[in-house]
Amino acid sequence: MSKTINLSKILWSPIFRILAFWAIVIAAITAADRLVDQFSLKTVPNIFRATSEDGLLGADKIIEGSNVVYSLALTIIFLGAALLIAFFLQHCIAIALSTWSARRVLNVNGGEIAFAQNYEAQIKPRLINHPLFGAAWKEFDDTLLKDKVDQGGPLENTVRAQSFFNIALVRDRLPGLKVISSISGYFVGVGLLLTFIGIVLALYKASAAVGSNDAKKMQDAVSELLQVASFKFWTSIAGLATSIGFALVARWFVIWIEASLSRFCEAVEHQLKYSSPNYIAAESLKVSQDQRDQLKEINSDRYFSKLADNVAPLIEQAMARAMSPVTTSISSAVEQLKATSQTGLADMTKDFAAALHGSAGTEMRGLQ
Numbered sequence: 583m584s585k586t587i588n589l590s591k592i593l594w595s596p597i598f599r600i601l602a603f604w605a606i607v608i609a610a611i612t613a614a615d616r617l618v619d620q621f622s623l624k625t626v627p628n629i630f631r632a633t634s635e636d637g638l639l640g641a642d643k644i645i646e647g648s649n650v651v652y653s654l655a656l657t658i659i660f661l662g663a664a665l666l667i668a669f670f671l672q673h674c675i676a677i678a679l680s681t682w683s684a685r686r687v688l689n690v691n692g693g694e695i696a697f698a699q700n701y702e703a704q705i706k707p708r709l710i711n712h713p714l715f716g717a718a719w720k721e722f723d724d725t726l727l728k729d730k731v732d733q734g735g736p737l738e739n740t741v742r743a744q745s746f747f748n749i750a751l752v753r754d755r756l757p758g759l760k761v762i763s764s765i766s767g768y769f770v771g772v773g774l775l776l777t778f779i780g781i782v783l784a785l786y787k788a789s790a791a792v793g794s795n796d797a798k799k800m801q802d803a804v805s806e807l808l809q810v811a812s813f814k815f816w817t818s819i820a821g822l823a824t825s826i827g828f829a830l831v832a833r834w835f836v837i838w839i840e841a842s843l844s845r846f847c848e849a850v851e852h853q854l855k856y857s858s859p860n861y862i863a864a865e866s867l868k869v870s871q872d873q874r875d876q877l878k879e880i881n882s883d884r885y886f887s888k889l890a891d892n893v894a895p896l897i898e899q900a901m902a903r904a905m906s907p908v909t910t911s912i913s914s915a916v917e918q919l920k921a922t923s924q925t926g927l928a929d930m931t932k933d934f935a936a937a938l939h940g941s942a943g944t945e946m947r948g949l950q
Contacts, residue, residue, distance in 0.1 A: 694736035773821015
């Protein structure tokens with residue numbers, strides 16, 4: 583598991599993705615150079631080399647041929663196609679595979695209950711460590727209600743999954759999606775730029791012949807200018823066509839990505855029970871009404887009468903249990919005191935009788 587997570591982090595790291603993106607672009611253009619005879623990667627370097635050595639005339643000698651212009655037009659087309667291939671592999675395919683792997687984590691046999699029972703131990707750790715959805719799932723987890731899981735109930739989500747897992751999330755993680763819609767306009771600009779550069783070079787060459795007194799030479803220069811200018815517009819046509827095609831395909835890419843995210847959100851919603859704000863408000867209202875009814879019952883005479891009927895026997899029993907040891911102790915003390923008093927009085931009476939008898943006998947004997 584850890585090796586898989588580390589590999590995913592490497593594949594989704596910005597540095598790796600940038601290097602892989604341009605490697606795909608270069609590989610696609612190189613393949614086109616080998617497969618298409620009229621296209622050559624050396625065209626642009628040759629133009630710059632001729633310009634640096636011979637100036638504008640040197641550059642015009644290079645681009646005055648139709649093959650060079652066609653090669654420049656094909657460069658625009660193949661560059662657009664290479665960028666689309668790179669975007670498709672680095673964005674559409676990558677996101678589709680990433681959402682597919684996340685859906686596999688969500689697909690738990692047993693429905694909502696089994697998903698809820700396995701969520702904390704197995705599902706949540708894997709989704710939080712997901713390279714694309716990890717941060718968003720951590721925020722989404724804070725909106726889940728888990729109090730019914732211990733009672734055998736499902737997890738409840740209070741916010742729709744689409745609020746967290748959408749195209750905005752992917753744009754934040756993949757900046758290429760922020761610029762893909764604007765790239766198409768650059769192809770039009772590049773095509774027009776190459777066209778105007780070619781026309782300027784042709785005019786520069788023709789200007790020398792226009793100042794000549796030879797009418798035949800002037801006519802040939804103008805004819806050559808018109809002929810050269812006609813096919814130099816191929817770069818503009820190629821730029822415009824590439825721009826239109828790139829915009830359409832880029833829009834299809836975005837739709838593809840949104841569909842992948844939608845399938846992931848459907849898988850999330852399938853394993854959860856949605857508790858809408860209206861449902862939560864209705865439950866809160868019901869609890870408040872029950873509490874209100876209970877408070878009304880507490881303030882009524884019937885409640886206090888019922889309370890007295892229930893509490894009085896309990897108080898009597900409690901008092902009886904509390905006073906029973908005291909009563910027993912007092913009774914025992916009284917019995918002991920009674921027994922002691924009776925014994926003492928009998929002894930005292932006996933002693934008094936004996937003393938009286940002794941004194942009376944002595945006196946009687948004295949009289950005799």
